[in-house]
Amino acid sequence: MEGYWDVVVSSLQDICNANESISFDNLEFDDKSSTSKKDSLIKRKDLVLKHKENLEKTKRILDTALINVNGLLSQSKSSTPNGKLLKNQKQGRSYYTSNYNPSEPIIVNSEVAFKPKQKHSEWIQCQVLKVFNEYKFEIKDPEPDDNMPNGQHFKCNWKEIIYIPSIDQISSCKNYPVGTKVLARYPETTTFYPAEVIGFTKNGNCRLKFEGEEEVGKETEVERRLVLPFPH
Template sequence: MEGYWDVVVSSLQDTCNANEANSFDPLELAPAEGKDAKLQNRDIVVKHKENLEKTKRILDTALINVNGLLSQAKVTGNEADDGSVGRRNKLKSQKFGRSYYQSPYNPSEPVVVGSEVAFKPKQKGAEWIQCEVLKVLNEIKFEVKDPEPDENNPNGQIFKCTWKEIILMPTAEDLVSLKNYPVGYRVLARYPETTTFYPAEVIGFKKDGTCRLKFEGEEEVGKETEVERKLVLPFPG
C-alpha cells in the first residue's frame, strides 16, 4: 500500500491541527449572552463535528483496506499450506492517491483504480467529464479513461493527469455521511443524459439527497433540474 499510510497519517494530522486551531477553550458552556456569542459557539462545535466525521471516514476506509489485505494474506497462506506447486502469488500493494480539491461536501481520497472522477482535459475550453481511474501512478498522478467512444478512440480515450485535474466522485458509502449543500452554493454537476459537468447553483434538495439545481447558462427561464447527489461536486476553486 505504497504511499497510502502517508496519506492517512497526513489527513489525520490535518484534522488534529484543525481542531487545535478551533479549541473549545473559548467556548462558553453556560448560555451565551448575545446572538454573536451564540453563533460563535455554534461554529466552533460544527467545525469539530465536521473534523470528527472526516476522521471517521478516513479510519473506516483504512479498516476496510486492512481487512482486505488480511483476507488476501489468509488465502495466500492456505495455498502455501496445500503445497500447490508453482503458486507463488504475492500480495500486490495497491497504490492510493487523492484529489487536490477538498471540501466538507465531498471526499478527496482515497483515489484508487476503478474510482469515478470528474476530469478536465488540458485543451483550452475543455469541460469536466466523467472518467474512470485506470492507474494510480503515485499519490498525485493518474491515468484515467473517458468511457465515451469517438472516431479515433472506439474504446474511449485515455489521459494522464494530476490531482488538480480530477475531482473524486463519492461512493455509495461516502454518501451516507456527506453533508447537503447549502442553498445558493455553486457546484459542478453532471447534466442529465450526458457525461459532462457544468456549473450550477443549488436551489434545494430532496429527502433522498437529490439536488435541485439551476444550471448556469440554461436557456429556459426558471428551469429547475434534479441531479443525483453523487453527480454533484463542489465547484473547483
C-alpha cells in the same frame, strides 16, 4: 458504478428509439407506371441508405454499452466483500476538497471528473485505470469517439481531477448550503457544468440551477454524489 449503468441504459434507449423511427414495411411498391416506379426506387434507395446509416450508429452505441458493461464487471471484481481497500493498494487524492464531499481515497476504478487541457474543454466523467502515487493517475474516458472507439486515456495529476464519491459514501456527504456554486453532471450526459444549489429532494438528490440554462427558472434534479465542489 452508477455512471456506467447510466451510459448502458441511455445507449440501449438510443438504439430502440433509432430503430423504431425507420421501418422496412415501406419498401414495397405496386404502381406499374415507369415514372412512379422510378420515384419508388429512389425512395427505396434513400430508405435503405438510412437503414445503413442507422445500423452503423447502432454499432457505435453498442460499443459504448459494451465498454461500460466491462467497466461494471471490472469494478465488481476489484472490490472486496466488506468494501475495504485491498492490501498494499495505492491510493491518491484530489486537490479540490470541501466539507461536503470526500476527496480520497482515489483507487483503481474510482470515478472522477476530469478536464482535458484542450481549450474550451468541459469536465467529463472518467474511470481511474492506474494510481502511480498520491498525486498522479492514468484515467479513461469510457465514451468512445470516431478516433478512439475504446475510449481515450489520459495521464493527469491531482489538480486536474475531482473525486466522485462512491455509492457507499453517499451517507457521509453533507448537504450543500442553498446558493452554493457547484460542479454537477447534467442528466443523461457524462459532462459536468457549473450550477447553483437551490435545494434538496426527499430522496436526497440536489435541486440545481445550471448556468446558461435557456429555460427561465428551470430547476434540475441531480443525484447527490454527482454534485462536486466547484474548482476555484
